Amino acid sequence: MxxxxxxxxxxxxxxxxxxxxxxxxxxxLEDQRLFINELMASNKNTIRDGDIGDPKHGTLGGAYSDWIELYNASSESVDLTGYSISDDGATWVFPKGNIPPKGYLIIWASDKDKVTSDGQLHTNFKLSTDGEIIVLKTPDGEVVDSVSYGRLADDESYGRSTDGGKEFLIFSQPTPNESNDNSQTIVLEPVFSHKAGFYTDEFELELSSSQEDTKIYYTLDGSDPKPGDTRTFEYSGKIKIKSRAGEPNVLSMINTGDYYWDPPLGEVFKGTTVKAVAVRSDGKVSRIVTCSYFVDPDMMTRYSLPVISIVTDEENLFDKNTGIYLNSNKSGADWERPAHIEFFEEDGTLGFSHYCGIRLHGGGSKGFGQKSLRLYADRGYDYKEKFSYNIFPGLKDKVTGKSITDFKRLILRNSGNDWSHSMFRDGLMHRFVSHLKLDTQAYRPSVVFINGEYWGVHNIRERYDNIYFASHYNLDKKKVALLEVTYYGSLVVNEGTEEDAKAYTNEIVNFLKSNDITQKDNYEYIKTKMDVDNFIDYQVANIFFANGDWPQNNVSMWKYKTEDGLYHPEAPYGQDGRWRWIIKDTDFGFAGPIMGADGITHDTLNHATENTKYEWAVFLFKKLLENSEFRNAFINRMADYLNTCFEPQLIIDTIDEMKDAIASSIPEHNARWQAISDWDGEVELMRTFAKERPGYVVDHIINKFSSFGVTDTYSIKLETDTSKGFIRINSIDLRASTRGVNIPESWTGNYFKGVPLTIKAIPEDGYVFDRWEGTAETSDTLVLMPTEDVNLKAVFKKDSSTECKITGYVEPDLISTAADIKSNFKIEVLDLNVSALTDEDGYFELSVPQSNTGYDFKVSKTNYLSREIRKDIVLGDMALSSKESPLILWAGDIEIDGHSNGAINMSDIVEMIKVFDTTPIDAEYNADMDFNKDNAINLKDILIVIKHFNTTSNNYK
The missing domain is CATH 1.20.5 (Single alpha-helices involved in coiled-coils or other helix-helix interfaces)
Incomplete structure (x- = not known):
């Protein structure tokens, strides 16, 4: 039974x-009468939106806005008032609008959010060219239609093959406000039987097309396939892709050096590049598909670095008159060439494939045989507007902390003037100061191939431009000003306008020339125009680096232009309107070219303040050093970093890590270019610099500032229980998360006599500062001027005044006469290891520390659907619920093998059926499924579960 x-x-x-x-x-389906019939996500030249009020495009008949076409398949007109349409990020409600029977309506996805005088409808969003979901809803929220589309090229539309039909196609000739029935589709790309990447064995590549009346053409030399071209082949059968070992060098035998050049030592490794296009009988062509294949028995382990394949017509690089690689003195947009790039991880996984523009990058280093290349992602080359991939793992923006994985510009750098030395010197210096208040360029080494031929190690780097600052600071790229100081002291505007250069000159340079910076008011003013902390870090870094090509060169600064042009201290970091300096082109530092080992002892501090040949270059720093607050901050900052992130072993570890990353690639790279004479010796010189440089910098500080009482150094030891609080010394938080702080519980550093030192004890949540041991001072903040070694300990104690009592009631949503039906519900504070159980009345209470960021509370019980409650601020006693209005939990989320799936669904019913019609005397009986506690699992328990069938924790209100 x-x-x-x-x-x-x-x-x-x-x-x-x-x-x-x-x-x-x-x-x-039966009731549907409105359809999203067609849409365009990148309207470049198809149809203008008719908005004559558009301030930029009105006189031309409006802008080329994205659009969505609706179709009314019924025999009656439809009033759209109150309907809504949305994309992945925004919803727009129709204030008006009418579609006649069997008629069409264009909605402009222009982000203008308005209705024009002639009734044109403009949404509050634009369409993504990468694809998204568009949803049309009735006024009461019922979905009328939704369309999911993928990436679209410029002026392509995505629509139903027939008006209101089920099948969708991409149209090469869009039909806004017209029937789709006779629209012309695009020619689909040819399909490759094998993915681009690494292979250990040869194979036969097949090319195919799903469309009739098309032929496929391909090339193997990087040129675009064109019927009739002698380099183009009509596809007629399988293409053998094999190892190219034994084939002669071609491109790598071209002399590409302006200063000197040597041919490769022997045969360079090669891959095969295939470019294919489908051509229809009417002459219409598909997009070109490019794939690179690398075949070698050891290919999966051949490289320990990402592999980048650049494919382009040979003439774009190596034509004597128009090739950018052979005309290194040329620059600018006129010297940009089309190319295709593929990024492979070291195991052959394809990261991204993209058509782009390429230019040469750099100054004097463009004369080397191997050159730096700048890559441009642009809709003119590819329907994807960005290189979208996690190229630099761990790279995050400075405002939201989100990962940066979209790039409009990239540099494949030849290591600049370090090309014939270490191949990672600039990347090293950027890396170990990247946590400071400085802008640096992310670094990742790679191996590059051009048209299948090995081209050596290139360092993937970010490029400084308005897009860089927009992504790193979450701001509008149009409001970025970026200036560069030339070798002759003049300002060049890289981003922004000449007015920005005038503003910098007047607000900072001219102000300092005509005002006494030792006066407090003047110094406070200058701090509203430039980020002084950033400028100090900038000086400290370059001086420690012994950067020989600075400050008379490689100086750039940027700012975000606020709406009113004023300083906004309340704004997020980087958005306050002040000028900031960036680290760039440090190749001559760290015992690099020119200075070599002499860089270890070089007095760069004196060079940066007393260089009479380039007085314009030292003026700003020299002038600010006249102010005692700035001077002391600079000296202390140098000491802070010498004690932490400039610590020799820490830098040596970074050197070794970066060396190990490219070590296996250096022999092949050097055989290709023959530029590095002693790579191991060069790396050892960098290690020596890391060991010895700090002592010389200390001497340079004392020599420079002895007239201000800076005569020697002293040692300071700071101790505390880091589970209760930490100590801040000047700009350094003595915490395990701070770079260079290895033992925060007992830390030792060296500082300069004659310079005031600020120390602050900072308690963790739930604790307060109690006292110092080692001094009679009682304040949590000390300002010291020690003349001898110092030993201090910060003591913290529990803060009883910050405890908050959290109370509430919990009940199950069921009927039962059991006295303990409300007991043993668990309330826990997530991430705090604090919890409590309800009593027979369903009451609970627990204590948590005060918090400005709040807590997440979880309420649960075995086989019940758990729920979470978020309280953003907890600064006092708080009731999560009351006896009259308790927190309700639903029974039925059955645990299987100790785990529940966060939903009440059919799997829970199945588990209930397994123990159905059992009592405590039965072996199958499970007390945790006897929800009403009547000593039987029966239909009543099943109905309790069914009451909230097909729900999740998100359904709680």
Whole structure:
């Protein structure tokens, strides 16, 4: 009997649930009369939006806005007032609008959010060229239609093959406000049988097209396939892709050096590049597909670096008159050439594939045989506007902390003037100061191939431009000003306008020339125009680096232009309107070219303040050093970093890590270019610099500032219980997360006599500062001027005044006469290891520390659907619920093998059926499924579960 009852119950649930869904779907299809019929996500030249009020495009008949076409398939007009349409990020409600029977309506996805005088509808969003979901809803929120589309090229539309039909196609000739029935589709790209990447064995590549009346053409030399071209082949059979070992060098034998050049030592490794296009009988062509293949028995382990394949017509690089690689003195947009790039991880996984523009990058280093290349992602080359991939793992923006994975510009750098030395010197210096208040360029070494031929190690780097600052600071790229100081002291505007250069000159340079910076008011003013902390870090870094090509060169500064042009201290970092300096082109530092080992002892501090040959270059720093607050901050900052991130072993570890990353690639790279004479010796010189440089910098500080009482150094030891609080010394938080702080519980550093030192004890949540040991001072903040070694300990104690009592009531959503039906519900504070259980009245209480960021509370019980409650601020006692309005929990989220799936669904019913019609005397009986506690698992318990069937924790209100 039990089996029969279980079967009937299960069948009834499945049948009723299935019929309900089927009836809903049938009704929606039958009633549908409005369709999203066609859309365009990149309208470049198809149709203007007719907005004559557009301030930029009105006189031309409006802008080329994205658009969505609706189609009314019914025999009656439809009033759209109150309907809504949305993309992945925004929803727009129709204030008006009418579609006639069998008619069309264009909605402009222009982000203008308005209705024009002639009734044109403009949404509050634009369409993504990468694809998204568009949803049309009735005023009461019922979905009328939704369309999901993928990436679209410029002036391509995505629409139903027939008006209101089920099939969608990409149209090469869009039909806004017209029937789709006779629209012309694009020619689809040819399909490759094998993915681009690494292979250990040769294979036969097949090319195919799903469309009739098309032919496929391909090339193997990087040129674009064109029927009739002698380099183009008509596809007629499988293409053998094999190892190219034994084939002669071609491109790598071209002399590309302006200063000197040597041919490769022997044969360079080669891959095969295939470019293919489908051509229809009417002459229409598809997009070109490019794939690179590398075949070698050891290919999967051949490289320990990412592999980048650049494919382009040979003439774009190596034509004597127009090739950028052989005309290194040329620059600018006129010397940009089209190319295709593929990024492979070291195991052959394809990261991204992209058509782009390429230019040469750099100054004097463009004369080397191997040159730096700048890559431009642009809609003119590819329907994807950005290189979208996690190229630099761990790279995050400075405002939101989100990963930066979209790039409009990239540099494949030849290591600049370090090309014939270490191949990672600039990347090293950027890396170990990247955590400071400085802008640096992310670094990742790679191996590059051009048209299949090995081209050596290139360092993937970010490029400084308005897009860089927009992505790193979450701001509008149009409001970025970026200036560069030339070798002759003049300002060049890289981003922004000449007015920005005038503003910098007047607000900072001219102000300092005509005002006494030792006066407090003047110094406070200058701090509103430039980020002084950033400028100090900038000086400290370059001086420690012994950067020989600075400050008379490689100086750039940027700012975000606020709406009113004023300083806004309340704004997020980088958005306050002040000028900031950036680290760039440090190749001559760290015992680099020119100075070599002499850089270890070089007095760069004196060079940066007393260089009479380039007085314009030292003026700003020299002038600010006249102010005692700035001077002391600079000296202390240098000491802060010498004690932490400039610590020799830390830098040596970074050197070794970066060396190990490219070590296996250096022999092949050097065989290709023959530029590095002693790579191991060069790396050892950098290690020596890291060991010895700090002592010389200390001497340079004392020599420079002895007239201000800076005569020697002293040692300071700071101790504390880091579980209760930490100590801040000047700009350094003595925490394990701070770079260079290895033992925060007992830390030792060296500082300069004659310079005031600021130390602050900072408690963790739930603690307060109690006292110092080692001094009679009682304040949590000390300003010291030690003349001898110092030993201090900060002591913290529990803060009883910050405890908050959290109370509430919990009840199950069921009927029961059991006295303990409300007991043993668990309330826990996530990430705090604090919890409590309810009593027989459902009451609970627990204590948590005060918090400005709040807590997440979780309420749970075995086989119940858990719920979470968020309180953003907890600064006092708080009730999560009351006896009259308790927190309700739903029974039925059955645990299987100790785990629940966060939903009440059919799997829970199945588990209930397994123990159905049992009592405590039965072996199958499970007390945790006897929800009403009547000592039997029966239909009442099943109905309790069914009451909230097909729900998740998100359904709680």
């Amino acid at each position: 039990r089996k029969i009852i279980c079967f009937l119950l299960f069948a009834a649930l499945v049948t009723n649930f299935g019929l309900s869904v089927a009836q809903t779907r049938a009704a929606s």
